[in-house]
Amino acid sequence: MTAPVLLRDFEDFAANGGGGGPSWLLPLRRAAIDRFAALGFPTPKNEDWHFTSVTPIAEGSFRAVAPARSVRLEAADVEAFTFGRPDWIRLVFVNGRFDAALSSSAPRPQGVTVTDLATAWREQPHLLERHVGKVADFQRTAFTALNTAFMHDGALIQFAPDFQLETPVHLVFVSTPDAAGSASHVRTLIVAGHHAKATVIESYVSLGGAKGYFTNAVTEAVLGDGATLAHVKLQSESERAFHVGTLQAHQGRDSHLVSFSYAAGGELARTNIYTLLGGEGSGATLHGLYLLDGEQHVDQQTRIEHAGPNTFSREVYKGILDGASHGVFNGQVFVRPEAQKTDGKQENNNLLLSARARVDTKPQLEIFADDVKCTHGATVGRLDELALFYMKSRGIGAEQARKLLTYAFAAGVIEAVGVPEVRAELEALTLRRFTGADAGS
């Protein structure tokens, strides 16, 4: 997927109609690919990629086209990933393509639109034009530029003003072994009208030993005044997959973005959670959990831009690293001059289970207002020997004691998740990751 190959791929793609869509779309794609050509793949000299080399992606042979062949999946194949209740609105994508048969077709409640992107280009071109490419910044980020150039499928989710959806909308992106060698540039737009309140979950999963593929996902979110959007990203792709996923949000006055990012998959994976606290009194609560093992390299970057007065941010990311894995956390907080009375708190805690595991944690605060309260803290530690002894002295075996303590480290951040089904799923994922056991109580 070297840059020149991608540029040629784009010309082929454009010559074939650029995937269709409204008339403004191809010029947007072209602007994005031009920007990508100028930016190139990021190198460690780029401050945002200091600890992560994307060489395996840049020099991989991923083509920005759908796999030539793709098996049909049955509902039973994806059952394990479609946790939660049957009445949730659910869209399933296989190797980056929308699969209507696996998705819920029940009529949507009044006030909520959930549709695949191809349908949305036809039915909601003006809404898409207003936001797509305006929130996710392709001027600065090469992967977002690439996604914008090639975006082919994904979802449009719109919540009407004052609308409250009690059940989450669940997007499931499944990759199968057929995905090998391909890249999928999925794109999602979430628009929450003023005072709307809803939850969107994105799951990125692999099926049947899928490997050697690249997911480059971008989600744009627009939160109207007073809106609350809970966004959950569950990234449990294969340990032989490549993943870059970006959530970028613009927030209106008094809106609240509540994000949870779980990252346990990928040979090389990067999650970006970016938000612009534009409206006065808006806030972001960002939680994250990364669980790494083997040779994995998993990087999370968050960027919170306090651009309005009285904005707040709360951030807790936890990492558990085993094997020879390498984790990265970079938490950026920018406070613009007009963002007086900003209240920001950031915390990153890491637990190393092996001597070969490594983590780079980099809080990054840039404050240009003078009346603000911003704190950050980062820790890297090992399991507490005294706590292990305490558990063992009560009869709990050494292995079980280690597992319990490891799980407990993660539990604090999992408890912050609002939807009980998601919390249960996270508990199960976490316990399976390190204990091979079922969820305890």
Place this chain on the structure above:
Amino acid sequence: MLDIRNLQARVGGGGGADILKGITLSVNAGEVHAVMGPNGSGKSTLAQVLAGKPAYEVTGGTATIDGNDLLAMQPEERAHAGLFMAFQYPVEIPGVSNAYFLRSAYNEIRKTKGLEEVDPLEFLDIMEKNLALVDMDPSMLNRSVNAGFSGGEKKRNEILQMAVLQPRLAILDETDSGLDIDALRIVAEGVNKLRRPDNATIVVTHYQRLLNHIVPDYVHVLSAGRIVKSGGKELALELEEKGYDWLETPAEAVA
């Protein structure tokens, strides 16, 4: 039940100072032994060495429980063999609920006895009557182990664990330190109610006052890593009156 012969131990990691310099002590079923002594005498170390705390290294002697080599066992195996130490400083474990922690321990011990594990509901029944014993609210079950507990709550939690796990040999490591008189009474009553002809208790304490509530059959006084005097419960009163100073000088002679 417990048979300690010439036990010697030091702080591990090489080059640590000897703390236990030859302890010999036998405890039979149904007995309560008090181990007293001034600061630094080794009484807490004795408790922790018996529980298998990795910070210590045994350099000589033997200790058996029901004839089995205690010192060869991992800490969890000692618990399975019926040993329980109430910690002087109970450890906080944020993120693990008391209910889950204690049920895991309970089930582990049951498994080693060939008994079936109990499910969370059955376990709740077991907990309810034991909570009353130490005057604790059931809401503590959902709280993290010892996290944010007051000193008294932590010690009561130790006794609660002891009540649930029903050890054959309980060692209370300075359980009374830092407790006000009400908490002390609750802890002592808990211990007394758990006394049975087939179990035994070692009470390690600096002060005589706990022994007003838990009446020992034997009192041993440690000084500089050795037992310098043993006697009945009246020895504790003598210590209360005279302090430890009168015992320390003849230590070498007694050993």
